Amino acid sequence: MASKTTTRNRRTESVVRDARQLIRITATLTALSLGLAACGGEDKKDEDASDDPKSIASSEGDPATWPLTGLPVEGGDSAEQDHPVLVLKLDNTEASSPQQGLSHADLVVEELVEGGITRLAAFYYSDIPGDVGPVRSMRSSDIGIVSPVDGAMVTSGGAAQTVERVVDAGIKIYNEGSPGFYRESSRSAPYNLFTDMKKVANASEDDETARPVDYLPWGAEGDLPDGKAANTLTADFGSHATNWTFQNGSYVNQNSHAADGDEFPADSVLVLRVDVGDAGYTDPAGNPVPETIFEGDGKALLFHGGKVVEGTWSKDELGSAVELKTKDGELTVPAGRVWIELVPIDDKGGSVTFGK
Incomplete structure (x- = not known):
């Protein structure tokens, strides 16, 4: 509790007496309030914290979740690392x-x-x-x-x-x-x-431990609005398409080049439709090099749990974090491992399809 120190007023003794009485009353009320909180609020606070991964904190007060997954930090580790992402x-x-x-x-x-x-x-x-x-x-x-x-x-x-x-x-x-x-x-x-x-x-260690900001707006699965059934999806970039199926609670990349057992375990797939510009030079084969414009806004599709939720993404500038919304408000991504597809908008040669 914060209490103000009464400035001694020399003008009259009555003002001093009134001020001291006010301090005694305030201290008494504060003590009663703290006592009630200790008796009745602690269990409820602990119970609420256990339901929210983001509220779990270490004894040092470090952030309780990993910035790139939103998952809780476990085993006494810290999300503040002595190396960058x-x-x-x-x-x-x-x-x-x-x-x-x-x-x-x-x-x-x-x-x-x-x-x-x-x-x-x-x-x-x-x-x-x-x-x-x-x-x-x-x-x-x-x-x-x-x-x-x-x-x-x-x-x-x-x-x-x-x-x-x-x-x-x-x-x-x-x-x-x-x-x-x-x-x-x-x-x-x-x-x-x-x-x-x-x-x-x-x-890359620099002796300055720090935790980056969250890469995505993390939330819980229960926060997702109702979506359409979508157990398959294809993100088409022009000459390459990445195909996904929802199997046993996660998304499987059907044309992954990863070694067996070394595939990325995607809990969600987030598709962001992006504009594409020209980087201003060509590769050794003479192909123009494209540049994804990853700022501004566009359409977003969040695939999770065999369903898709449609919304929009926005990013004020290149260094800003991604914000997601639906027509009803903020859209959060369930904490977990996420694969983000930066698919060109239709008139830039990209497309996204999904099915039941």
């Missing part, structure tokens, strides 16, 4: 098969690259694995993907224009030549670059 660019073509380390990612974003194919941005924070790859190059689209959590890029590099823009955005880059990177002799270039993420995490 590490975002690794992962090849997503047949040539990359089998991908390694995808099952350890907290969150994955699939984005368009040249030629209508896709690349993955795999986020690592709560669980840092060993070997991950194949590691590929970054794009300017990654600025809007990585900036909201002040992440660092783990990549094979990028075009000069891209590197300059990423650095100007204040994003740290770890690439070949940094600790942990190596070439896998059993694979062919450029699909043979791998990294030991533990070594990258150690190299």
